[in-house]
Amino acid sequence: MDPSAILPAYMSELKAQQNIRVLTNNEQQIVYQVDCVDGTGTVEVLTLFPGVVLQFHSFHCKSFYLPESKEVGNSLKINYCSEGRMEVRMSDHLFLFMEPGILSIDVRKAQDSFQFPYGHYHGIELLFHSSTLSRDAPELLKILGVNSRQVQNRFCQDAQSYFTRADEQIKRLFEDMGNAPQKCRVPYLQMKVAELLLLLCLSDMPEKSDDRSFMTMGQVQIAKQVMEIISADLSRHYSIENLAAPFGVSPSSLKNYFQGVYGKNISTWLREARMSAASTALREGNQPVAEIAASVGYENASKFSAAFKSFLGETPLEYRRQSRCGI
Helix, strand or coil: CCHHHHHHHHHHHHHCCCCEEEEEECCCEEEEEEEECCEEEEEEEEEEECCEEEEEEEEECCEEECCCCCCCCCEEEEEEEEEECEEEEECCCCEEEECCCEEEEECCCEEEEEECCCCCEEEEEEEEEHHHHHCCCCHHHHHHCCCHHHHHHHHCHHHCCEEEECCHHHHHHHHHHHCCCHHHHHHHHHHHHHHHHHHHHHCCCCCCCCHHHEECHHHHHHHHHHHHHHHHCCCCCCCHHHHHHHHCCCHHHHHHHHHHHHCCCHHHHHHHHHHHHHHHHHHHCCCCHHHHHHHCCCCCHHHHHHHHHHHHCCCHHHHHHHHHHCC
């Protein structure tokens, strides 16, 4: 395909999706909104060079379904997560988890379902369509002596994926992309993409990928089933051994699975879930504090009050009074 035809082809695919509403469409930019079951997402697509597409993702939902573009999907993909957490099932049935500061370089296709465990995700994705590999690099990249083929050869040999925690220089580079000045946005982003390729091709980056970002379907299912168990009744207390035993895995393995899926350990997840449930009960109901404490696993009101104040900065009664007074 002619690289200049990629964006129009992508636009045609979007129009066929019922949950997509196109907000902007011109020769260089597409902005569309994704209507999800429990929220929305916005994606901005910019053509920076022929066959080189930059996307800004902003989602406020738990999950969404969108078949990957046949055109944009056939690409070398560089992803960076700036906020939130995303679960993606890849074409080899492994699951990838993106969290803030993680950089991924991949040639595999993602499947059509995306999960956001924290209810939001913000990230940047740079795509080099396969047609760019057989063409001359844009003049700016020629001057620097870098191109997408060099990146793919360095990090994705034999169609392998590469994941690492970005260093401060690369983090700042992606932050700069997100804050590009409007008056010169496209040339500014072109310069930043060139800078990124230069760093990826020539800087001293870890050669080995961080495999902790990958998990199998079985590992993900175990973590999610454990989450359902512990969230079903927040008043109950479980040992890690009792949670792991029914699945035939060791306690340490279960800890790793849960951390991998949710980005936090089981005790931290439970504490946050208990405080969230308690704060909702305080705002919306009239239960005594002692009853709310028992419902989220605290044996007495004083221990609950201390934990609640440590977590939210005020006692349960202060929180209830201020939330109802609109303070």
